Amino acid sequence: MPVESNDVLQGTLDMLILKALSLQAMHGWGVAQRIQQISSNVLQVNQGSLYPALHRLEDRGWIEAEWGTSENNRKAKFYRLTKDGERQLSTEAASWRRFATAIEAVMSTT
């Protein structure tokens, strides 16, 4: 599978999901919308790939899922951040900032 250029960087998707869920519990589609919305449509989440990631995070215990009702009374699976997930998010956010700063420093040296 060729990697599309607007794909979210591998590994950062997890962080984005955690971030999105840190504001409120929501279902998969909501997470996709939220990421696009916050990033002002810069980050195009490949919507399908969201689900393996959600299931993976759930398996690791960073998020937990619950069936509830969505818009128009439809059955939907809502994901919520766990305590572990919060910790994970802050760890990843910190390391991401270090990484971004480093890249920025490299790129700005001319």
Place this chain on the structure above:
Amino acid sequence: MTLLRRLRRRFRALAFRRDVERELADELQLHIELEQEKNERLGMSPDEARRSALVTFGGVERYKEEARDVRGVRFVEVIAQDLRYALRTMRKTPAFTAVVILTLGLGVGATSAIFSIVNAVLLRPLPYDNEASLVRVYSAPPGDRMPKFSVSVPDYLDFKARNRVFADMAMWLNSTMTLSGGGEPERLSAIVSSDNLFSVMGVRPLYGRLFLPGESEHPDGVVLSYGVFARRFGSDSTLIGRRITLNGTAKTVIGVLPPSFRLYTRDIDVVAPVAVSQIPKYNQRPNHLLRVIGRLRPGVTVAEAQRDIRRVAADLATEYARDNEGWKANVFTVRNEIVGDLTRPLMILLTASGLVLLIACINVANLQLTRSAGRGRELAVRRALGAGRGRLVAQMLSESLAYALLGGALGVALGVLGTRALVALAPAGINRLDEVSLDTRVFGFAMVVALFTGLLFGLWPALRSSDPHIGGALRDGGRGSAGTIHAWRVRGALVIAELSLALTILVGAGLVLQSFRKIVDLDLGIGVDNAVALRLTLSGRYQDSTIAPFYARLQRELLAVPGITGVSASDRAPTQANATSTDIRLLERPEANVAGTLMSQVSVVVPDYFRTMGMKLLAGRDIAWQEPQNVAVVNEAAATKFWPGSSALGKHVVFGRRSTDSGVVIVGVVSNVRRGDITSPEEPMVYLPVANAASFGRTMMLVVRGSLGTTATVNAAKRVLAGLDPTLPVYDVRTVQEIVDDVVAQPRLNATLLGAFAALALLLAAVGIYGVIAHSVTQRRQEIGVRVALGAQPADVFRLVVRQGAVLAAAGLAIGLVASWLLTPVLRSWLYEIEPSDPLTYAGVAIVLGAIALAATAIPARRATKVDPVLAMRAE
């Protein structure tokens, strides 16, 4: 916590797979609906909105697959799915499935049945402590002809005192004892042994105790086998300490041996201790009586023991030159004693069954390969749909594994039945055969063979069929490409291999079967019809002087029974050979009397034996009840060997090297009888009348011939015997025919087994060549159609297909003939009056196998002639 939760999730994923799957589907479904609605709100038409939603989402199935992977139970699910798929495939192709499973089952079954026997007889440890250091010690008379001769008492004592390698040495003598009191008298097989026998062997009692050191000096206690203990005394453990009557004397039962106890070939009923000083003629070196067993010191090898005991024997030969000159000694492991003769036959059978298994595997591989070639398009489609190469290989493997497991299960079932059949077929006297059962090791062996076979034939076609050229396979259905030609070559090679293996087994079986027929057709030299034989033993109450009159009266009274036409007795069964021969001298030919060169077997008979047994009197007369002097009858072999060119009648034979009496005078010559394994002609034999050799007449085999039928004849004999002496034990009652059958039982077993293997090999080879040719016809339908359209006649098409099979068959036969010629000399010991390279057998077998191969080819060839050119060419 985390771990627990994960386990719960994984369990849920497995146990409620359907629910989990539905939830996943629902979740994705909702996402796409929501996206579609969003798109509609943005102004798209419903169709466009849905399309766009799906495109944005990406491959639904792919992400489902990835989400499933997250559950961490993928491999279990995959295997379950694959197995389900395999079973579905099996159901769809029942004929193929049946052939594969049967082929494997027969191969595995035959192998595991044979392996059960090999395991029981050869591999399973003997029921002795540390059996590797347990050895038998033998004397060997000059000339190396008899490496396993009994040991004299003085030699035994010297071996024991002078060796440097044995921790201890024990001895025993075979004997029989009559158990009386409480029920019918019973003759027990007994041994008298030194009191350290059990400690040397490392045997512990089941009840009571075994002999104590020094117990043989005042022998009162006896040890019973578990068999007698259970049969005669109802396993009553209070028997210990009680007294029983043996040979008319009261003895105390001190212990019972464990059920596993066995002294080589003999099932022992009772063991009594004996001091060497109580053994008759114990101080005479020429009197070889003892069986000796020894326990080697730790770290001593059998070869070292052999060297050391030979050193002692050489010393004795010098010191006691008069008796021991030229005598040596030998050491053999107990395992060698018990298993020795059978190693080779069992290995031959194991090889044959291994070859059959190999043929079965080749066959299955071939079938699998053939089928997977036909499935090229299916696999290509599945790859195009996104199945990974590894996934396809796993799928094919699990299919093969499913076949292997089912085949293995069938094989084990057939193995259990086959083992039973083999035990039933096997001749009496094969050691430890009664211990045969399908134990876990055997079961494991069969399963490993089945699984290994599964992987073997599964992997290769799986790798080939997942060849990455999907496009090509999709276009032409895997037909006509270079890969197909390659596969055809491989299949051809497999068929050739299979045919050559089958031919090798067939040649071997053909040779053995012909030998067997020749053995069965042998003229034994005795009449077997309407004759029964029973053994009886006269107790110590009979003096030597009353033994002959007893038999005279027995004969007279039995002959008085209407319908009984012949009654006589001999000290051995009709075809039994004596293990030892006796030194003789010829009074009339002193020049022939070189020490140790003239030996003869000796048998003791009751008058009228030769007529009763249906032997021919060639010269002179039979022995009579009253003889004026010591007389004997010799067989033809003795007459021609001892007195070549002149009549044996009136000549004298003297027994023993130094005896000075005038010996016996020959009054008659009778025809030879085949003895032992009946394939070699009889050795010289001297028949002595029981009146002159009464001490040999205590245990005799009575032969009664008559027109009453077996049961009535036996009953008449038992009635008369009971009238003469009610305490007399009568045992071992058989017809003479049964005795003779026992002699050919081993060759019959060999022939039956090899014959069965050969039939199996033939069947499998026929299936193999049929499968390949039939597949090739299917593949070439279009080509054949074109040929027919261009004017080929059915006969041309038929020839075309058969030629293909004939080439394979010819190559297989040629290789097989060479392989047979190289391998069959291994069978030589099983062959009788036929050479391992017998050209007739080779030719006959090649013709049979070739004809069957061509017949198997003819079926698909006939089908090829029915190809409708229009249909065939339009089929694509």
